[in-house]
Amino acid sequence: MNYANYNAIFNCCFKLKHRFRQNFLCNCVNEYSSRLYRSFYTSQKVTQAQKDTVAILPTPQEVSIILRKNEFNKDFAEGPIKSYDSNQLASNDPIEDTRSEGICKMTPGVLMGVFDGHGGPACAQVISKRLLNYIAAALLPLHILQKFIKEPQEKKLLETLNDKVEIVEDLRLLYENSFKRYLLELLEEFRDINDVRSSLEKGIMKLDNDISREVVEPHKSSSILNSKTLSVALSGAVACVSHIDGPHLSVANVGDCNAVLGTLTEENEWIAKKITREHNSENFDELKRIWNEHPDEERRTVIRRDRLLGELAPLRSMGDYRYKWSVETLNNVAVPLIGQKAIPPNYLTPPYLTALPDIYYHRLTPKDKFLIIASDGLWDMMTPLQAVKLVGEHMKGKVFFNPLKLPRKNIQLGDINELLLHRKESLKSKPKDKNAATHLIRHAIGGTEYGVDHSRLAHLLSLTPDVSRMFRDDMTVTVIYFDSEFIRQCPA
Template identity: 25%
Template structure:
């Protein structure tokens, strides 16, 4: 049975110099090694969510980067894994098809929630979340992604380590993704526009795939008065965003040292190579916290201010300097000895809303 930890994470730094919006866990065991988590809040309400679920035979990792509010990322935290369990059980194990079905049903269930909420909370039609999932089962890694959270592998080559990106950034800042969106809408010259210094779909959003963002997917949610705030009054001919994940399947190899799963807030300030290098050159304890701090230090440098001054900036105001950041580092020890460390199978979830306790037994078909 997976346990659920509701307690706040330990504050990263000591009294007097601590960042009240930065939390982390110590090292925890998973089926192939150890993992570390750290989160820093920048938005008024924490929109990032992250979770790790482990058993002696499998590990599930989720990074859910919300936008427009926390509702979609919290919904995914509560629902995606149970849905994945259901489909895996029905089909006798994990597969790319199971993952796609799980993402699709999570999307459909959230759109039902949006429809039910329209009369009292119409703003939820404009709430969405990127969704990055990693599952390790039977020494096979599955990575599924919507949006621009990112999974990066640290792989040993001789006496050094190289970074290998495992996910696709579905962000129209990337020319390939921009062309992909334009090709799907040849009759809409303004489906992607350059505004406020960046490329955006309909001048609104940068990511092209997500859970939620109902007002950009279904005409019934694309109505006044909600949509007027974006200055886009044309009817929606077809969805301009999708919830179709890109999926990578990879057999883990002895030279695969660790995995980084992180929301876009980290990658805005650190390259894949820089993040991998930090992990390679530093001890395991506090490694996710170290990555978060490196990103915040870089955000401070870009704004020509001191790190110790930036960490005193309050949530909400902090968003002008950096985004919410969630980082999960998974070490891959490639040894069944690590299973013995799983005396307590755990799940960590970063949310201030009540969530269900998930259950996972040790049978390999559960994932």
């Protein structure tokens, strides 16, 4: 069987898997949740005996409060980005997804990333705080890099947006020293051309290397600090980071997050262009790469149950040094703290894992209206085209959140009446949420063929984390809107 047939089979399997999951969710949620969930909204008047058998579902208003808790919006005064919406909804406790956004201050461009953690939140949280700075530094021209190294406190590399994560003091000092060391490495390795592609790759790979080095180098001298850095290195995260500069869109992807472009045709039809490709067992090229990197005798063990060494679902990630370090290093730094489980089964020819990103480029046109970057918690629940159509419909209905403005002075009463009637009719399409990321999450959890089912949505939002993970993952969504007029005026 040739590779084309393999790819066709994998695509078919993905569609069947998606359909099975949606049907399973629709058929089982009421049965499971009625037996297993505890509501966060219980009545004060219910007796203790009743509390053991009765749960009060959140109202539509309470559902909206839950969904909107982490939403954020930012408008831009100029440039290719008009605005962006972001939101997160936890399934794990604590949530293992993170996100970060920043405006480059010393070079042109905006960086936005989504990070999906696993094995705990530590790695994803650290990456969200550090990675954009590593990329921004790699983008610096030589003369600016030299000046920044001499006077690092004079200017900031990034203006971060919606940054709520704080790093503890001892790790913060360690990370600052690592970053200074990284800047000197950039200077030593500098090439004449620092393009966006190489900068994205360099930032990701250098940070991943630092996550390892911060454990391996000081492990004998600082056991307390080592336990913190080790938790970062042994947990992991996949990443999807975009850099937008004028009409130039570059996306770096490691793992199974995805970036999807929403394009409006001349016929006013929405097209979903999937920019990225997941690094998982459904990507046959990725399977071939891993098989080719290890002896033929390991073909049955290197990928088992659609996972790396039978354990890890993403086939590329940052952190996850259980699958990168040598056996000797694992025995030295990990086994003393967490035991022999630190070494995976059939761990014969490491490394098995890489953080090397795939880099994608797309030149934006006025037809490209928005970009959706999201963790697989969203993409497990809806297809790229469904997501694009939902955001497209949301764009149309979103205008009715704004007050009515008359199109001109001295307008006739009849024209005003016609305008009001049109607005009244159009208000039927007004979405519940002003934030497009919230709109996507609402439909991902509660969406049916006939719209959002409040009962299903309320049930799923009431599940405790141990049960919730049976039905959905953490969700992180960023929707970036482009300024079509700005892009139209960009030189070819």
